[in-house]
Amino acid sequence: MSKFAIMPKVSADVLLNFQKDVDFYHSYYFLIGAEGTNKYVAPKVGFTLFGMLDLTGGYAFPVGNSGINGKELKGLNINFTLNIPTVFIHDMFK
Numbered sequence: 001m002s003k004f005a006i007m008p009k010v011s012a013d014v015l016l017n018f019q020k021d022v023d024f025y026h027s028y029y030f031l032i033g034a035e036g037t038n039k040y041v042a043p044k045v046g047f048t049l050f051g052m053l054d055l056t057g058g059y060a061f062p063v064g065n066s067g068i069n070g071k072e073l074k075g076l077n078i079n080f081t082l083n084i085p086t087v088f089i090h091d092m093f094k
Contacts, residue, residue: 003069005068005069007037007038007039007068008037009035009036009037010035010036010037011033011034011035011036012033012034012035013031013032013033013054014031014032014033015029015030015031015048015051016029016030016031016032017029017030018030027049027050028047028048028049028050029047029048029051030045030046030047031044031045031046031047031048031054031056032044032045033056034058036063037063038063039062039063039066039067039068039073040060040061040062040063040073040074041060041061041063042058042059042060042061042077043058043059044056044057044058044077044079045057045058046079051083051085052082052083052084052085053080053081053082053083054079054080054081054082054083055079055080055081056077056078056079056081057076057077057078057079058076058077058079059074059075059076059077060073060074060075060076060077061074062074
C-alpha cells in the first residue's frame, strides 16, 4: 500500500582541505553541508574524491509534524553521489 511521492530538495556543500600549497584539482577534500526540503533538514559530513565521487553521512531532522504518506522523515542518511562535470562532457565530444 505504499505510494509514490516526489519532493524537491536543496543541497549545499563546502569542500575543505587542510594541506598547504595544493591547487583546486587536489585529489580529495573533506566535505560539510546540508540538504533540505519542506519536510526535513539534514546536515552531513564526508569526503569527496577528485570532486566527482562523494561519500557523506548525516542525520535528518523532521520539520514540523508532517511526513509523506504517513511516514516520518528522520534518521541516519548515508549518501553516495557521482558528480559529472559539464566541462568533462564538453571535452569528451571535441
